[in-house]
Amino acid sequence: xxxxNLTNIVKRFGSFTAVHxxxxxxxxxxxxxxxxxxGCGKTTTLRMIAGLLDPTEGEIxxxxxxxxxxxxxxxxxxxxxxxxxxxxxxxxxxxxAFGLKYRAVTKAxxxxxxxxxxxxxxxxxxxxxxxxxLSGGQQQRIALARAIVIEPDVLLLDEPLSALDANxxxxxxxxxKRIQDxxxxxxxxxxxxxxxxxxxxxxxxxxxxxxxxxxxPPEEVYNTPASxxxxxxxxxxxxxxxxxxxxxxxxxxxxxxxxxKLPIPVAKAPNLTHEGPAKLVLRAEKLLVAAEGSSRDxxxxxxxxxETVDYQGQAVRYFLRAGDTQLQAINMIDEHPFAEGEAVxxxxxxxxxxxxPEG
Amino acid sequence: xxxNLIRLWSILVYGFMFLPVAVVVLLSFNAxxxxxxxxxxxxxxxxxxxxxxxxxxxxxxxxIALGLMTAAISTTLGVLASLALVRYRVPGANMIxxxxxxxxxxxxxxxxxxxxxxxxxxxxxxxxxxxxxxxxIFTLPFVILVVQARLVSIRRDVEEAAMxxxxxxxxxxxxxTLPLMLxxxxxxxxxxxxxxxxxxxxTLFWKPGGVETVPTQIFAxxxxxxxxEINALGTVMIMMTxxxxxxxxxxxxxxxxxxxx
Numbered sequence: 223x224x225x226x227n228l229t230n231i232v233k234r235f236g237s238f239t240a241v242h243x244x245x246x247x248x249x250x251x252x253x254x255x256x257x258x259x260x261g262c263g264k265t266t267t268l269r270m271i272a273g274l275l276d277p278t279e280g281e282i283x284x285x286x287x288x289x290x291x292x293x294x295x296x297x298x299x300x301x302x303x304x305x306x307x308x309x310x311x312x313x314x315x316x317x318x319a320f321g322l323k324y325r326a327v328t329k330a331x332x333x334x335x336x337x338x339x340x341x342x343x344x345x346x347x348x349x350x351x352x353x354x355x356l357s358g359g360q361q362q363r364i365a366l367a368r369a370i371v372i373e374p375d376v377l378l379l380d381e382p383l384s385a386l387d388a389n390x391x392x393x394x395x396x397x398x399k400r401i402q403d404x405x406x407x408x409x410x411x412x413x414x415x416x417x418x419x420x421x422x423x424x425x426x427x428x429x430x431x432x433x434x435x436x437x438x439p440p441e442e443v444y445n446t447p448a449s450x451x452x453x454x455x456x457x458x459x460x461x462x463x464x465x466x467x468x469x470x471x472x473x474x475x476x477x478x479x480x481x482x483k484l485p486i487p488v489a490k491a492p493n494l495t496h497e498g499p500a501k502l503v504l505r506a507e508k509l510l511v512a513a514e515g516s517s518r519d520x521x522x523x524x525x526x527x528x529e530t531v532d533y534q535g536q537a538v539r540y541f542l543r544a545g546d547t548q549l550q551a552i553n554m555i556d557e558h559p560f561a562e563g564e565a566v567x568x569x570x571x572x573x574x575x576x577x578x579p580e581g
Numbered sequence: 582x583x584x585n586l587i588r589l590w591s592i593l594v595y596g597f598m599f600l601p602v603a604v605v606v607l608l609s610f611n612a613x614x615x616x617x618x619x620x621x622x623x624x625x626x627x628x629x630x631x632x633x634x635x636x637x638x639x640x641x642x643x644x645i646a647l648g649l650m651t652a653a654i655s656t657t658l659g660v661l662a663s664l665a666l667v668r669y670r671v672p673g674a675n676m677i678x679x680x681x682x683x684x685x686x687x688x689x690x691x692x693x694x695x696x697x698x699x700x701x702x703x704x705x706x707x708x709x710x711x712x713x714x715x716x717x718i719f720t721l722p723f724v725i726l727v728v729q730a731r732l733v734s735i736r737r738d739v740e741e742a743a744m745x746x747x748x749x750x751x752x753x754x755x756x757x758t759l760p761l762m763l764x765x766x767x768x769x770x771x772x773x774x775x776x777x778x779x780x781x782x783x784t785l786f787w788k789p790g791g792v793e794t795v796p797t798q799i800f801a802x803x804x805x806x807x808x809x810e811i812n813a814l815g816t817v818m819i820m821m822t823x824x825x826x827x828x829x830x831x832x833x834x835x836x837x838x839x840x841x842x
Contacts, residue, residue: 321747
C-alpha cells in the first residue's frame with residue numbers, strides 16, 4: 223500500500239497535448255476516481271501511473287519513490303481493464319497465480335493465496351475452468367482477484383465496470399468497493415460514469431480536455447462544482463447567467479433575471495470573489511415543480527409551463543419554460559407526474575444553489 | 582433444376598481438379614509395370630522399390646532437411662517481423678511490409694533468376710545455404726501474412742496485464758503472446774514446410790550440382806521414363822503435403838475446444 227504523487231506531469235503525443243500540467247496527490251489507502259468524458263486524459267493519466275506510458279514532463283512517484291524510469295513489471299501494481307484481459311489459454315487458477323510466479327512465493331503459498339483471492343471475489347469453485355466458460359461479471363471478478371493476489375502497492379482500475387450489463391454493474395460496484403475496503407489498497411479508478419464515481423470514491427478528480435477541473439470528496443464535487451463543466455457533467459444542472467451584487471460575511475447575493483435576488487451561502491460559492499458577472503448553478507433535482515399557485519417556505523417561486531415529460535418510474539424529468547428561460551427539473555413523484563403543457567410553479571431555495579464566477 | 586445444374590457443374594470442376602491426382606494414387610498400387618487400366622492387381626511393390634532406391638531416399642532426406650530448416654528460419658523471422666510491424670512503431674512499416682510480401686507477387690522464375698544473377702554478381706557459388714536462403718525468401722511472406730493477421734487480433738491489454746503482474750517483456754512474449762498466436766505460428770511453419778517441400782522452379786535454379794530434392798528427382802526421372810515408382814513417390818508426397826496441414830488443423834481445433842473457444 224502506497225501513496226501516489228504526480229508532480230507537474232505533462233503528456234504530449236506529437237503536437238497534441240493529452241494531459242496538461244497536472245499535479246495530484248493520492249494518499250495511502252484512498253479510493254480516488256478520475257472522472258471525465260472520453261478523451262479527457264483520465265486513461266492517459268492512469269497509464270502513466272501504470273508505466274504503460276512515459277510522461278513527457280514531470281515526475282511520478284509511488285510510495286515516495288520516483289517511478290519514471292521503473293518499467294511496469296517492477297512497479298508492483300494491480301491493473302484491471304475494461305475487457306478483463308484474462309489469459310484465454312490459462313485456467314482461472316493459472317490466471318490468478320500468474321503474478322505470484324514472478325515473486326518469491328512457494329508453491330504451497332501460491333495455492334493458498336489463489337484460493338483466498340478466489341474466495342474474496344466469491345468465486346471459489348471456478349479455478350479449473352477457462353475464462354471463456356465464465357460470464358462477463360465473473361471474468362471481471364477473476365481479473366480483480368488476479369490483480370490483488372500479488373498485494374499490489376496500488377490498484378489501478380481502467381473502466382472495469384463499463385463492459386458489464388447495467389444491473390450487474392451496480393452489483394459489481396458494491397462488490398468492488400467492499401473488496402477495496404477490506405484490503406485497504408490505494409486505488410485509482412477511471413470512469414466516465416458519474417454515478418460510479420459518486421458511489422465509490424473517497425475523492426473524485428474531474429477532468430476535461432486534459433486538465434483537472436476539480437478535486438474533492440463526492441459530496442463537495444457534486445454540491446459545489448468548481449466550474450460549469452463539473453456542474454453539467456455530474457448530474458443535470460441549470461446554469462443561469464447572473465450578477466453578483468453583494469458579498470456579505472456568510473452569503474453572496476446573486477441577481478438572477480428569472481428569480482430575482484438570491485442569497486447563496488458563501489460555502490456554495492467559494493470561487494466567486496468579485497462582484498460582477500456570475501453564473502447560478504441550480505441542480506435539476508433541487509428545482510421543485512409544484513401545482514400552480516403553490517408556495518414553499520424559504521423558497522423563491524416562479525411560474526412555468528411544462529414542455530416535455532420524461533417519465534422514469536420513481537422519478538420524472540421535466541423540461542420547462544419560464545419566460546424565455548428553459549429549465550430542467552428532476553423530481554421524485556408519488557402519484558402522477560404533471561402533464562405536458564400544464565402550468566406549474568417552480569420553487570427554488572437559495573441555499574440549494576451554487577454560484578460560479580463568469581467564464 | 583437450376584440447383585441440380587450447379588451441383589453437376591461443381592462435381593465436374595472438382596473431378597477435373599482431383600481426378601488426375603486420384604489416378605496417380607490409384608496407379609501407385611498397380612501391380613503391372615505399365616500404367617494402364619484396368620489395373621492388373623493390387624500391390625505395394627512400387628513403394629517397396631521406392632524404399633530401396635538410394636537416389637530417391639537421398640532426395641527425400643534432402644527435401645525434409647530443407648523443408649524443416651526453411652520452416653524453422655522462416656517462422657522465426659516471420660514472427661519477429663510481425664511483432665515489429667504490429668506491436669512497435671517502425672518508421673516505414675508499410676514499405677517494409679510490402680517488401681516482405683513482394684516475393685509472392687513476383688513470378689517465381691523471375692525471383693529465381695534474379696537471386697542467381699545477384700549471387701553471380703557477388704561471386705558467390707551455388708550451395709545448399711543459397712538454396713535454403715531462396716526457400717526462406719519464398720516462404721517468409723506466407724508466414725508473415727498468417728502470423729500478422731493473428732497478432733492483430735491479440736489484444737494489447739492481455740500483454741499489459743502480464744507485465745503489470747511482474748512479467749518482463751520477454752517473459753510476457755513467451756508466457757502470453759506466443760501461446761496465443763501459436764496456431765498461426767504452427768500454420769505458418771506448415772505452410773513454409775509444404776511450400777519448400779513442393780517447390781521445383783526455384784529449386785532447379787538454386788540447387789548446387791549433385792543435390793536433388795524430391796520434386797527435382799521426380800523431374801529428372803521423368804526425363805528418362807515414366808516409372809510406376811514415380812506414382813508411388815507422388816502418393817507419398819500427397820500424403821505429406823495434404824496430410825500434415827490436416828493433422829495440424831485437427832490439433833488446433835482440439836486445443837481450441839479445450840479452452841472453450
